[in-house]
Amino acid sequence: xxxxxxxxxxxxxxxxxxxxxxxxxxxxxxxxxxxxxxxxxxxxxxxxxxxxxxxxxxxxxxxxxxxxxxxxxxxxxxxxxxxxxxxxxxxxxxxxxxxxxxxxxxxxxxxxxxxxxxxxxxxxxxxxxxxxxxxxxxxxxxxxxxxxxxxxxx
Amino acid sequence: xxxxxxxxxxxxxxxxxxxxxxxxxxxxxxxxxxxxxxxxxxxxxxxxxxxxxxxxxxxxxxxxxxxxxxxxxxxxxxxxxxxxxxxxxxxxxxxxxxxxxxxxxxxxxxxxxxxxxxxxxxxxxxxxxxxxxxxxxxxxxxxxxxxxxxxxxx
Amino acid sequence: xxxxxxxxxxxxxxxxxxxxxxxxxxxxxxxxxxxxxxxxxxxxxxxxxxxxxxxxxxxxxxxxxxxxxxxxxxxxxxxxxxxxxxxxxxxxxxxxxxxxxxxxxxxxxxxxxxxxxxxxxxxxxxxxxxxxxxxxxxxxxxxxxxxxxxxxxx
Numbered sequence: 001x002x003x004x005x006x007x008x009x010x011x012x013x014x015x016x017x018x019x020x021x022x023x024x025x026x027x028x029x030x031x032x033x034x035x036x037x038x039x040x041x042x043x044x045x046x047x048x049x050x051x052x053x054x055x056x057x058x059x060x061x062x063x064x065x066x067x068x069x070x071x072x073x074x075x076x077x078x079x080x081x082x083x084x085x086x087x088x089x090x091x092x093x094x095x096x097x098x099x100x101x102x103x104x105x106x107x108x109x110x111x112x113x114x115x116x117x118x119x120x121x122x123x124x125x126x127x128x129x130x131x132x133x134x135x136x137x138x139x140x141x142x143x144x145x146x147x148x149x150x151x152x153x154x
Numbered sequence: 155x156x157x158x159x160x161x162x163x164x165x166x167x168x169x170x171x172x173x174x175x176x177x178x179x180x181x182x183x184x185x186x187x188x189x190x191x192x193x194x195x196x197x198x199x200x201x202x203x204x205x206x207x208x209x210x211x212x213x214x215x216x217x218x219x220x221x222x223x224x225x226x227x228x229x230x231x232x233x234x235x236x237x238x239x240x241x242x243x244x245x246x247x248x249x250x251x252x253x254x255x256x257x258x259x260x261x262x263x264x265x266x267x268x269x270x271x272x273x274x275x276x277x278x279x280x281x282x283x284x285x286x287x288x289x290x291x292x293x294x295x296x297x298x299x300x301x302x303x304x305x306x307x308x
Numbered sequence: 309x310x311x312x313x314x315x316x317x318x319x320x321x322x323x324x325x326x327x328x329x330x331x332x333x334x335x336x337x338x339x340x341x342x343x344x345x346x347x348x349x350x351x352x353x354x355x356x357x358x359x360x361x362x363x364x365x366x367x368x369x370x371x372x373x374x375x376x377x378x379x380x381x382x383x384x385x386x387x388x389x390x391x392x393x394x395x396x397x398x399x400x401x402x403x404x405x406x407x408x409x410x411x412x413x414x415x416x417x418x419x420x421x422x423x424x425x426x427x428x429x430x431x432x433x434x435x436x437x438x439x440x441x442x443x444x445x446x447x448x449x450x451x452x453x454x455x456x457x458x459x460x461x462x
Binding site: 002004005082084085086087088099100101103115117118119120142143 | 309313316317319320321323324327328386388389390391393411413415421422423
Binding site: 159163170237257259268 | 310313316390392393394395396407408409411423425426427428450451
């Protein structure tokens with residue numbers, strides 16, 4: 001399977017566990033020492049290192065899932081991710097970098113469905129073993145209104 | 155062609171005939187004895203069997219197209235489906251199960267464009283003959299406001 | 309690589325340069341004598357030839373980029389394109405026709421994110437040299453409110 005198809009499949013699985021569960025599988029889309037950051041387009045453009053959310057290994061991502069569940073602020077079935085197709089930027093041996101646009105829709109009980117977040121993933125994937133795992137994901141949110149970014153994984 | 159690509163192509167064709175016509179081709183994306191149901195996330199989670207819309211063969215889907223056209227409530231070019239990539243859950247011989255997120259946008263004459271529906275397809279595909287046909291599609295809508303779900307195929 | 313994957317990759321690259329830059333790379337997704345038109349579903353259905361935007365070679369597309377930059381009305385990072393998967397309609401030697409749905413989200417500084425445009429691309433691709441380049445793209449916008457269509461490439 002080519003890199004494009006492997007990454008497409010991995011992305012589909014990634015958003016599925018966030019939107020429909022089990023959310024515990026979300027960290028399993030990363031390598032053990034993966035880097036993960038959520039930031040805003042404005043901060044990213046200005047080269048500011050600080051992110052809204054930050055992790056540099058899989059254990060931290062698992063902690064984040066536990067925190068979300070304990071705080072009871074993560075509610076599956078209330079969000080829907082839609083991803084664009086990955087733009088493959090480089091392929092070197094088993095390491096592939098790509099960018100992918102995303103859109104997250106929020107579904108409220110009786111109110112309207114609205115656009116919750118949009119942006120792009122700046123990714124580095126390892127394709128070792130015929131499976132695409134994230135070694136690095138920087139989530140760049142288009143909007144700078146970051147208060148709402150803490151309630152679910154992006 | 156691999157299962158992912160075959161299913162991706164089938165999905166693209168599926169939404170095209172709904173959004174841009176000919177709507178008569180919509181049932182042709184199913185096998186003769188396919189099962190089709192539209193339900194809500196809430197009903198689906200609670201295991202309630204009843205769906206908003208229900209069919210267990212292709213002839214019923216054709217009847218539905220006729221009914222929509224006669225009632226004049228189906229208006230092509232007024233909706234736009236956007237699908238995520240299929241998450242392949244199992245592949246066994248020529249039978250593949252997958253899940254795919256969807257988003258439907260409604261375009262009104264002079265008013266704003268808004269999000270009409272979102273959710274996911276729980277699918278079983280037959281890949282016999284090098285073509286992906288649905289043997290089963292359960293459409294799980296995120297919102298429980300089902301009154302609006304009757305006006306177009308999902 | 310099959311036509312579906314080649315076109316999917318080209319589309320991902322196309323929307324990336326519009327949304328995140330460099331916008332100068334947008335014309336490079338077309339062949340030298342490519343035809344490009346933006347029109348509305350209503351005009352397209354009635355067979356009206358006039359389009360909102362029109363070009364019949366790559367140089368005109370480059371001029372358009374220059375004009376947008378000079379007029380300062382193009383602002384990257386303020387829009388986000390989401391594309392559906394391409395529906396392949398015909399494959400003949402190295403020429404492939406396809407249709408793809410699109411959705412464009414507009415991000416405003418402090419206001420809400422909303423749906424800016426939706427519609428479909430009617431495309432003809434050349435796959436010569438193992439790369440998908442547009443020889444023809446007709447952008448059919450769902451809405452007839454065309455005043456807003458002039459601010460960014462679609």
